[in-house]
Amino acid sequence: MPLQRFIARRLGALTEPSTRIPYAWVYHEPDVFMQRTSALTVAKKYLHRRVRLAMSGQMRHEVRHVAPGARVLWIYGGKASVGDAVMDMSGRALLRDRAGPVDLLIAPGLKAVFEGDDIFRHVYGDPAQVNPADYDVVVLQEFNYPTLRLKRKFFPTLPFACLFRYFHGPDRNQTQFSFAAVNDVFSLNLASDHLFASAKPYLRHEADLPEAIARQLPEGPFLTLAMGGVEPRRTYAHWRAFLQAYDIAYQPGMPRGIVLLGSGNGVEAANALMDAKFVNLRLASFVGSLTLRDAKRVIANAALFIGADGGLMHVAHTTRTPSVTLFAQAEPPYLRLTPLCRSTPLHTQSDVSEADPVELADTVVAALAESRATGT
Structure with a gap:
């Protein structure tokens, strides 16, 4: 002994x-x-x-x-x-x-x-x-x-x-x-x-958009969605159902513009969304076409960022834009976020695609209401 x-x-x-x-x-x-x-x-x-x-x-x-x-x-x-x-x-x-x-x-x-x-x-x-x-x-x-x-x-x-x-x-x-x-x-x-x-993820603050990008953005306030992903468990598969639920929940004053961001691995999913029909929403896709720096500028001008745990999420948290973020079981949000990230997490029991699209839409609507109420 x-x-x-x-x-x-x-x-x-x-x-x-x-x-x-x-x-x-x-x-x-x-x-x-x-x-x-x-x-x-x-x-x-x-x-x-x-x-x-x-x-x-x-x-x-x-x-x-x-x-x-x-x-x-x-x-x-x-x-x-x-x-x-x-x-x-x-x-x-x-x-x-x-x-x-x-x-x-x-x-x-x-x-x-x-x-x-x-x-x-x-x-x-x-x-x-x-x-x-x-x-x-x-x-x-x-x-x-x-x-x-x-x-x-x-x-x-x-x-x-x-x-x-x-x-x-x-x-x-x-x-x-x-x-x-x-x-x-x-x-x-x-x-x-x-x-x-x-404590907060840090990159230099840059919000000025190049004119060529600004011309392609939907009119009025917009949401940004992070498309694609490197790992299947951190790649959300139900963006269309989420946008349909958000479209149904849409009320005047809420952002109707939806801007799709991400690298080349999200192009197929982005193209499928661009072909979908919505009543209130107006979509624009920059997937696979922006530098990371320009993607950060777009997020900095958005009303909200929505995406799964990954590189673009961490870049989003270097801006002042609030977010709704998806986490797989193996990634507890408290190990990825800090209070200054201003993020509302949804943590699933398996991969991020387990997150219900209607619940995600409700969470986005609530996050937008909170942002309006606090004036941020």
Whole structure:
């Protein structure tokens, strides 16, 4: 028995850095994760990362905090998805008034999402274009292999701090985690209550629409719908039935314009909606034809965004537009949303298509009424 307790304590010490976020107010689910994952597996991954850091000679370069005036290169090597990148780096909003500059190095496929950012001075997609002499310190998103490889190859002697460090397993509220980690690593000393109240996915606010897009929008207020999806469980299959229910519920003063947004995987569904007949509604589709930046501008001018958990939903939450959002069973809304998202979630017991279209229409009508009542 003493040996078993000793082993349990040692495993606990090795799994803690990977499963427990060191900020009490950040929502995450370590217990759920550990119910389906071996503690030995987590411990081995933790030790592997520590060994990799030590063998690369990088461990001695780690610092826990960044000096206020230091010139910073932020290296993002997280998941190659828009939604994850937006949430993982949302905490940079806290650095708006920082004295020292902050630049970003990110995968080429995500570079366009952050170009023109009002926090990052420069955004690079190629490490060969970055001059190490321009920086005092590197900020790594996490201790994963792609990030450590970039650090070791291109910036071997620069000191570095890491936002998420060894944490990698349990699902968590990535936006809250980003705000907490930026506050810690950059020594901003903001209170937890303040961080909780201000956490929100962040992209530069842009609401001005290009004339070519504005001409194609329906007249008057409009709703935006996010079409398509990468994963079937997060792709809603009943948009036509929802619009029919909303059409029936329509009252003067409610938005009658419906603007369809999304990438190429939503074109077929969008075309089917454009062929449908409605009494009150007027549809326009930009599916597969807008940049993400222009899609964000359209959402910023909408009365409401409606969509399933995914990249466009997280982009929508960087705007001031309220939303109604659909979540599959495996994605609890509290791990994806913050109070400032102004989102009304519908959480199903399986995939998002389980959401009843009439219930969705009723929820949209209620969200619009609340928005009118509060004047937002």
